[in-house]
Amino acid sequence: MKNRSIGVEDLELETSKTDKTSETSEDQIENRRSSFRVFYKKYSTLLYILTIFYSVAITLWLVLDEIFYLINFGIIGTSIGLGFGLWPVFKRSKKHIARRISQVLVGGYMFFGLGxxxxxxxxxxxxxxxxxxxxxxxxxxxxxxxxxxxxxxxxxxxxxxxxxxxxxxxxxxxxxxxxxxxxxxxxxxxxxxxxxxxxxxxxxxxxxxxxxxxxxxxxxxxxxxxxxxxxxxxxxxxxxxxxxxxxxxxxxxxxxxxxxxxxxxxxxxxxxxxxxxxxxxxxxxKVGSRASIMKIAVDTEKCIQCGACEKACPMDIKILTYADKSSRVTSTECIQCMECISVCPKSAIKETFRFDIGFKEYLKLKEAS
Structure with a gap:
């Protein structure tokens, strides 16, 4: 009986260890998934941009048999990607620097390199x-x-x-x-x-x-x-x-x-x-951007209607009007500068990727003096 009791205890202990190991493995898998979700959420725009430009670079190179296109669009895509990659890293007050870097690199290359x-x-x-x-x-x-x-x-x-x-x-x-x-x-x-x-x-x-x-x-x-x-x-x-x-x-x-x-x-x-x-x-x-896959969207549950986004928008878009209508910002005046995302105190605004078309332009007009 004693030996049998010891055997049962050993079996229970072994089972307990197996369960803990299984739980640990599941936790590790979940942690990895969570880390991937955080990474994707943070750098989804970067991955989207790089995929587009590298695909164009490789396709034109292979189809036209010209290495120039691989170099050209590789430079442009990498330069834009650098900006979008640095954007999540910089503090809120410094995020505009990431866009400036992209403007200087791509604009400089196209002006002097191509022009x-x-x-x-x-x-x-x-x-x-x-x-x-x-x-x-x-x-x-x-x-x-x-x-x-x-x-x-x-x-x-x-x-x-x-x-x-x-x-x-x-x-x-x-x-x-x-x-x-x-x-x-x-x-x-x-x-x-x-x-x-x-x-x-x-x-x-x-x-x-x-x-x-x-x-x-x-x-x-x-x-x-x-x-x-x-x-x-x-x-x-x-x-x-x-x-x-x-x-x-x-x-x-x-x-x-x-x-x-x-x-x-x-x-x-x-x-x-x-x-x-x-x-x-x-x-x-404006024609193509009407149906753009990439557009700004406001999470109305997080939004406190403070208006900081509209004040920061250099293109005078009434972002909150789109939010009130449960619509993404479908204005063709949006230049994707992401200034609205930078200033939002509740992180309620983000880039989103899906297909939709909107024909309404909600813009802030200058008051007559």
Missing amino acids: FGLIYLIWGYIQPENMQLEGFWFWLLAGQFAAGVIHYSIAKIFGPTLFGRGWCGWTCWTAAILDLLPWKKSPGRKKLWGHLRYVLFILSTLLVIILVFVFNYTLSSTTGILDFTGSYSGPDLKSSIFQIHEFWWFFIGNLFYFAVGIALAIVLKDNRAFCKYVCPIVPLM
Whole structure:
């Protein structure tokens, strides 16, 4: 009996150890799952952005058999990813620095690397590319799927269906300069001024059409696109950049954008006035961003209606109005800058990923003086 009792006790002890081991294993699995959920919640936007850009980089490289696209979109995706990766790490008051880093890296690369053509020094030559709207139309009418056409297709036509107007908030070199100006708190929008950008979009398009079809500014023209698609190498490498017509289109166009943007900011006391009223690229982006998978959403259970998000929004969006209607922020004016997320005292605002379409624009208008 004694031996039998000892055996039963040993069995019970062994069973107890097994149960504890099982519980420990289950706890470890649950801890891992919990850690993964926390990581995913924190870096979901980063993973989303990297997946998009690396997929584009690899696909274009393999399909077009050009290593340039792997390098180009790899640089852009990694630079944007760095910004989104640092954003959760920085303290609330410093989060804007992450976006500034992305603006400087991507904007700088696209302005100097692509616009000035310096990225091609890897292959021993310089080839400027006009990354403005006119460059897109020139290449499109020339029947060339290159340079500005690829840039606009990915960043400003199809891209907005994936990440809205994130280009405007995280990568635009014009906005990167304008964001340094002192008028960060928007006084509200002027009601009818937003129509100006549609007028400029039409005028810019007509300019290219007239040059191509009336003045024969085509690929076969000795004074047209042929010259500004040329690449230069050899002893005149440094000076030849200024001989390429495409460079002048890009350079002068940007000087005009910067001058108008800064002037508007000073007059209207609004850093983003250029984006709201004048930028001719916005009409293209608004179409895709209407159906963007990536949009801001407010958790109404956490929200205390303090209005901090609306005060911080540089684009004058009435975020709380969307929340009251149980809707994500479907405004095509949202530039995904995430300033509203940064200032929310209850962490009630976040980026979300799903499909929906909204047609209402709830914007704060400037009071008549």
